[in-house]
Amino acid sequence: MSLSLLIFLPLLGGVAAWLAERVNPDLPRWISLLTCLLVLLVLTSSGLSALADPASSQWLLYSQTDWIPRFGISFELALDGFSLLLLVLTFVLGLIAVAASWSEVEERHGFFQANLLWTLAGVAGVFLAMDLILFFLFWEVMLVPMYLLIAIWGHENRGYAAMKFFIFTQVSGLLMLLAIVVLAWQGAALTGKLSFSYGDLLGLDLPPELAFWLMLGFFLAFTVKLPGFPFHTWLPDAHTQAPTAGSVLLAGILLKTGAYGLLRFTVPLFPEASQTLAPVAMLLGVAGIIYGALLAFAQTDFKRLVAYSSVSHMGFILLGVYAFNELALQGAVMQMVTHGVSTAALFMMAGALQHRLHTRDMRKMGGLWQQAPRMGACAMFFVLASLGLPGLGNFVAEFLVLLGLFAVAPWMTAAAAVGMVTAAIYALWLMQSAFQGQPDDDRQMADFGVREMTTMAVMMVALLWMGLYPQPILDLAAPAVQSVSNLLPANTLVAGVAP
Amino acid sequence: MTPSADFSLIMPVIVLGVGATAVMLQVAARRSPELTRFSTLLVLIAALASSVWIGSPEPGIGQAVTPLLQADDMARLFAALFCASAALCVMLSRDYLPGLSDQGDEYYLLLLLATLGAVVLAYASHVASLLLGLELMSVALYALIAYPSRVAPAAEAATKYLVLSGGASATLLFGFALLYAATGSLAFPEIGAGLQSATLGSAVTAIATVLVITGVCFKLSAAPFHLWTPDVYEGSPAPVTAFLATVAKAAPFVALIRFLFDAQLFDLPGVVEVLGVLAVLSMLVGNLLALLQRNVKRMLAYSSIAHIGYALIIFTVAADPVNRALAGEAAVFYLVAYVPTTIAAFGLLALVNPGGEGQDHAEVQDLSGLFWRDPMLAILMLVALLSLAGIPLTAGFIGKFYLFAAAVSGSHWVLLAALVLGSAIGIYYYLRVIFQMSQKPAEHELTWTMDGGMRAVALLLTVAILGLGIVPQALMEYIRGMF
Numbered sequence: 013m014s015l016s017l018l019i020f021l022p023l024l025g026g027v028a029a030w031l032a033e034r035v036n037p038d039l040p041r042w043i044s045l046l047t048c049l050l051v052l053l054v055l056t057s058s059g060l061s062a063l064a065d066p067a068s069s070q071w072l073l074y075s076q077t078d079w080i081p082r083f084g085i086s087f088e089l090a091l092d093g094f095s096l097l098l099l100v101l102t103f104v105l106g107l108i109a110v111a112a113s114w115s116e117v118e119e120r121h122g123f124f125q126a127n128l129l130w131t132l133a134g135v136a137g138v139f140l141a142m143d144l145i146l147f148f149l150f151w152e153v154m155l156v157p158m159y160l161l162i163a164i165w166g167h168e169n170r171g172y173a174a175m176k177f178f179i180f181t182q183v184s185g186l187l188m189l190l191a192i193v194v195l196a197w198q199g200a201a202l203t204g205k206l207s208f209s210y211g212d213l214l215g216l217d218l219p220p221e222l223a224f225w226l227m228l229g230f231f232l233a234f235t236v237k238l239p240g241f242p243f244h245t246w247l248p249d250a251h252t253q254a255p256t257a258g259s260v261l262l263a264g265i266l267l268k269t270g271a272y273g274l275l276r277f278t279v280p281l282f283p284e285a286s287q288t289l290a291p292v293a294m295l296l297g298v299a300g301i302i303y304g305a306l307l308a309f310a311q312t313d314f315k316r317l318v319a320y321s322s323v324s325h326m327g328f329i330l331l332g333v334y335a336f337n338e339l340a341l342q343g344a345v346m347q348m349v350t351h352g353v354s355t356a357a358l359f360m361m362a363g364a365l366q367h368r369l370h371t372r373d374m375r376k377m378g379g380l381w382q383q384a385p386r387m388g389a390c391a392m393f394f395v396l397a398s399l400g401l402p403g404l405g406n407f408v409a410e411f412l413v414l415l416g417l418f419a420v421a422p423w424m425t426a427a428a429a430v431g432m433v434t435a436a437i438y439a440l441w442l443m444q445s446a447f448q449g450q451p452d453d454d455r456q457m458a459d460f461g462v463r464e465m466t467t468m469a470v471m472m473v474a475l476l477w478m479g480l481y482p483q484p485i486l487d488l489a490a491p492a493v494q495s496v497s498n499l500l501p502a503n504t505l506v507a508g509v510a511p
Numbered sequence: 512m513t514p515s516a517d518f519s520l521i522m523p524v525i526v527l528g529v530g531a532t533a534v535m536l537q538v539a540a541r542r543s544p545e546l547t548r549f550s551t552l553l554v555l556i557a558a559l560a561s562s563v564w565i566g567s568p569e570p571g572i573g574q575a576v577t578p579l580l581q582a583d584d585m586a587r588l589f590a591a592l593f594c595a596s597a598a599l600c601v602m603l604s605r606d607y608l609p610g611l612s613d614q615g616d617e618y619y620l621l622l623l624l625a626t627l628g629a630v631v632l633a634y635a636s637h638v639a640s641l642l643l644g645l646e647l648m649s650v651a652l653y654a655l656i657a658y659p660s661r662v663a664p665a666a667e668a669a670t671k672y673l674v675l676s677g678g679a680s681a682t683l684l685f686g687f688a689l690l691y692a693a694t695g696s697l698a699f700p701e702i703g704a705g706l707q708s709a710t711l712g713s714a715v716t717a718i719a720t721v722l723v724i725t726g727v728c729f730k731l732s733a734a735p736f737h738l739w740t741p742d743v744y745e746g747s748p749a750p751v752t753a754f755l756a757t758v759a760k761a762a763p764f765v766a767l768i769r770f771l772f773d774a775q776l777f778d779l780p781g782v783v784e785v786l787g788v789l790a791v792l793s794m795l796v797g798n799l800l801a802l803l804q805r806n807v808k809r810m811l812a813y814s815s816i817a818h819i820g821y822a823l824i825i826f827t828v829a830a831d832p833v834n835r836a837l838a839g840e841a842a843v844f845y846l847v848a849y850v851p852t853t854i855a856a857f858g859l860l861a862l863v864n865p866g867g868e869g870q871d872h873a874e875v876q877d878l879s880g881l882f883w884r885d886p887m888l889a890i891l892m893l894v895a896l897l898s899l900a901g902i903p904l905t906a907g908f909i910g911k912f913y914l915f916a917a918a919v920s921g922s923h924w925v926l927l928a929a930l931v932l933g934s935a936i937g938i939y940y941y942l943r944v945i946f947q948m949s950q951k952p953a954e955h956e957l958t959w960t961m962d963g964g965m966r967a968v969a970l971l972l973t974v975a976i977l978g979l980g981i982v983p984q985a986l987m988e989y990i991r992g993m994f
Contacts, residue, residue: 079984080983080984080987081984082984082987082988082991083912083916122882123882145912148903149903149904149908152902153902153903153904155902156897156902159942159945160949163945163946163949163950164882164949164950173948174942175939175942175943175946177941178938178942179935179938179939182902182935182938183899183931183935183938186931186934186935187931189912189915190915190919190927190931193912193915193916193919194919197919197920225566240631370909
């Protein structure tokens with residue numbers, strides 16, 4: 013099985029979906045549904061067979077073809093447990109995004125589904141690429157279809173939001189490109205061979221000052237995407253203005269590419285420099301948690317509230333990555349997956365409400381539970397998941413982060429825990445204002461149908477499973493997490509809480 | 512001086528020269544724009560074929576053909592590129608021209624002469640051939656710009672270009688004169704050799720070199736010599752603008768590369784600094800002013816100033832002999848990537864303005880809804896704009912990557928900062944056009960029809976831009992052999 017199939021299948025699926033529109037406007041969504049299923053099938057079958065028969069190397073699957081030998085750039089793809097996890101998340105959320113767009117998109121179905129699949133292809137490339145230029149390529153290329161999704165099918169202020177989204181990522185990406193080129197040149201000076209391969213650039217003996225600046229280039233690109241405070245300002249706009257499927261992909265997967273980048277590239281390539289930055293990064297994480305929660309509380313727009321809650325939850329990832337111990341790192345990985353699922357569900361809810369009520373303003377909602385009990389129950393479930401109710405996946409994630417962090421920075425842990433309390437406030441406020449209270453008697457709205465309940469049920473089962481039995485996920489990510497935490501001298505304080 | 516020069520090595524120049532004469536005779540015998548277009552295309556394709564098939568004496572090493580011209584891989588590559596670009600401009604003019612003038616014959620003839628000038632520049636290794644090529648190209652362009660004789664903007668543009676071009680040529684000539692006085696020679700390599708035994712001291716040669724650079728930078732429209740560019744681009748017919756922005760920029764740039772590289776003028780005091788300042792100024796001025804434009808032609812004009820700024824980076828890098836080869840490679844690749852991209856952008860404007868009376872509809876909102884009205888053209892414009900912005904999978908990205916690599920290897924952080932800043936600003940105005948294209952069609956929409964031939968041109972350009980971005984290795988290896 014070739015890893016490139018995971019990228020080319022959605023790419024070709026997108027082309028097919030676009031062309032299929034001419035035959036029948038219903039055909040494109042079926043094509044993207046099938047494409048996502050097919051990729052998931054390929055992914056699980058090859059992933060499982062590789063897991064059953066682990067190779068001696070770091071990777072479960074690996075492939076490499078020369079691409080631009082002039083600069084030592086190759087088409088190098090690799091899969092390990094961590095990226096397998098994220099790829100499964102990507103295509104499951106891809107399915108959910110297709111389901112979310114099933115009846116919402118009213119025009120140009122073909123091009124919509126094509127952009128959706130191309131975004132998935134780009135994200136899959138980001139999670140697989142092991143050549144830094146190839147990684148950068150996917151990093152940038154996935155922006156274009158996402159930009160079009162927002163710019164064409166977005167809501168009233170889409171132009172501004174799409175532009176902001178693209179510029180933030182692109183500009184920080186340019187700094188990363190600069191850092192990549194300097195790193196490779198430095199590598200060539202040290203080893204005599206110009207190469208952009210991740211394996212060749214790991215463990216270079218860089219001058220500390222240079223390493224710090226290079227690390228900053230990577231850090232900035234990934235923190236903007238994550239987004240970490242204070243680079244988050246693009247997120248509320250983009251998430252709010254995007255069509256539902258776009259919001260699902262943005263919150264569910266695109267944010268995770270930032271977290272993935274930090275874990276896969278920033279820390280392993282520059283361990284010492286990352287440690288120097290750790291206090292600042294953790295401070296940004298805590299600031300994001302509290303600031304995001306506070307702003308979420310102040311919103312009246314359903315989607316905007318969920319968007320700010322994402323800023324808050326992503327703070328935990330920064331904390332988890334920069335606490336530099338296995339527990340916190342495990343927590344960060346868990347958070348990537350559980351936040352992906354719970355936020356995708358909430359955005360789908362927001363999309364369903366907007367489709368029915370033609371507003372996202374919570375002041376115009378109220379009492380929805382009585383009119384649409386199934387929607388109310390689903391909303392309740394995911395709101396509770398998002399505020400970190402024990403028994404659901406998000407709790408495990410945030411608990412692990414706090415546990416790992418406590419040994420390193422107790423005060424930061426305390427502040428982050430305050431953030432969790434505020435999460436309860438905004439989450440319950442959301443429930444209260446939208447679903448409880450006096451219903452508007454003139455309002456007629458349909459409850460969730462079979463299609464919507466099925467997708468909701470899938471996400472509920474996933475969150476319950478991750479909350480009650482998270483071990484398989486922890487095991488899957490363990491090799492990657494251990495290799496990151498082994499890079500740095502063990503923090504003596506952590507020894508006490510290590511499992 | 513070679514006693515028996517092998518003239519087959521400069522076949523493209525000969526083909527174009529003979530071809531231009533033949534077309535002139537044909538026009539005298541029978542005036543018919545269709546026939547002239549056909550014969551012009553035939554000449555251009557023959558010149559293109561001759562530059563592809565008649566190789567250099569030995570790969571990598573050039574050979575002087577007369578003291579004026581140097582035949583090598585670089586000359587061949589650019590001769591081919593210029594002929595291909597001119598052929599595309601001829602194709603683009605087909606539907607556009609009938610609205611401009613009753614007689615289209617001379618238009619094609621002038622385009623052919625301008626191409627001859629550009630090709631001579633690609634081969635030039637002597638100030639005389641440099642001047643000849645430059646003037647041949649410019650004089651033909653004055654007339655081309657003014658071709659829509661019934662409208663004022665074209666006349667204004669042509670006058671501006673004529674006056675400023677004249678000034679630039681005078682500056683250039685003065686520089687050459689000083690160089691001759693200082694070194695006693697006019698051929699590039701001999702100027703370099705003469706520097707060692709210069710009688711007038713290095714100050715005069717440095718001033719002379721800066722004057723030459725100034726003259727060429729007028730043609731390149733590097734800031735602060737860019738003032739003519741937006742007006743001329745806006746006033747010219749779109750296919751001529753395409754030629755002006757690509758061939759008429761790349762050819763002087765190639766000549767400048769040869770002049771500075773062959774004559775080894777980097778050690779003169781002030782030369783590298785002047786080029787660095789020009790680069791930074793062009794990047795910032797071009798991008799900042801492009802932000803303010805509502806007209807796509809003017810926006811692309813300012814963006815072309817910025818792109819020349821990016822490319823000028825390489826001269827600062829080349830000052831260090833260790834990095835000179837990489838700098839040369841970067842410049843050549845950048846130019847090769849820039850030409851199809853820019854032709855695509857201006858070509859689109861030509862395609863959506865068929866039979867325009869010399870006044871193009873090129874406001875940003877004129878393009879709104881392009882995605883839905885004509886997906887194929889929209890994809891062409893999308894690819895071109897993304898390439899200009901330097902997004903991966905396009906030729907523009909590889910070009911920009913080359914520049915990054917070159918500047919990093921020389922540790923020129925100020926230039927890199929300007930490059931990053933300029934690219935960051937650039938994204939905004941390119942995206943603005945893409946956004947307009949993706950919105951619902953405007954009320955007052957333009958209408959156009961395209962036949963198979965024009966679709967083929969659009970497809971060819973799209974494939975070229977993406978091809979250079981996805982499989983650049985072959986071209987990279989070829990260019991690498993030049994330096």
